[in-house]
Amino acid sequence: LPRRPASGRLCLRLAGDGERVGQDPGAGERQHHVAVRRERDRRFGRVAGLGLAETYTPSLRPDDPDPKAWKLAEPISIEFATLRTRLLPSLVDAARRNLELGSEDIALFEVARIYLPDGDLPEEHTHVAGIVEGGWHRAKGLVEALYAALKAETLFGRTTDDLLHPGKAASVGAGIVGELHPAALEGVWGVFELDLAGLLEAANEDVRYQDVI
Numbered sequence: 001l002p003r004r005p006a007s008g009r010l011c012l013r014l015a016g017d018g019e020r021v022g023q024d025p026g027a028g029e030r031q032h033h034v035a036v037r038r039e040r041d042r043r044f045g046r047v048a049g050l051g052l053a054e055t056y057t058p059s060l061r062p063d064d065p066d067p068k069a070w071k072l073a074e075p076i077s078i079e080f081a082t083l084r085t086r087l088l089p090s091l092v093d094a095a096r097r098n099l100e101l102g103s104e105d106i107a108l109f110e111v112a113r114i115y116l117p118d119g120d121l122p123e124e125h126t127h128v129a130g131i132v133e134g135g136w137h138r139a140k141g142l143v144e145a146l147y148a149a150l151k152a153e154t155l156f157g158r159t160t161d162d163l164l165h166p167g168k169a170a171s172v173g174a175g176i177v178g179e180l181h182p183a184a185l186e187g188v189w190g191v192f193e194l195d196l197a198g199l200l201e202a203a204n205e206d207v208r209y210q211d212v213i
Helices: 029-044 088-100 136-149 196-202
Strands: 046-048 107-116 123-133 164-172 175-180 189-195
Touching: 088 107, 088 123, 088 189, 123 136, 123 196, 136 164, 136 175, 136 189, 136 196, 189 196
Parallel strands: none
Antiparallel strands: 107 123, 123 189, 164 175, 175 189
16 A cells, blocks of 8 residues: 655644445555545645644554454455554554654654444544654643634543553543553653544534644
8 A cells, every 4th residue: 555754744634524435445545645635625624733744554454453343355465454443553653663763753643534343334434643752741732732723622531541551541522642551662652543523523613724833
């Protein structure tokens, strides 16, 4: 599957979701990303600039935290056998590769589709996720900035998640935020993953354009 490298400091753009999948998402991956970005632009415009480097990762993975995740009957390789249900595992892998290359001050985000098991076909949702060096407080600040751009109230609650550090994990209306479990990656990392439809539902008014400085 083709991938594009991180492309500098970009602004996040929000999109809708709720679509269902009818074909192998591995086909035309690059063209798919372009089409999704154009649709995000048309429908919602630019709502938040978070100062992270945008990255693209394949929708197919060797495995997934959800044992019910969809598996392809005839994958092109075992590395691309399972439709992901979350973005964070892919972002952790991307951060690890950056570390191995000697990068510093790593801060990545991705806006992409995930695929939830649902009957005969998986249900497609668009998520935004991020990983940053610096731990819980930095990730929490990024989530607060996203909600502020939507003029929405941020309500954090205690939660647990296999990917997050025990005691440093929180739920928020559209997803989760916390500190990455130390066994997942060397260093101290903050992470978040949010459902874009949930973010838009939290907005108190129709947001067309707003930068977060």
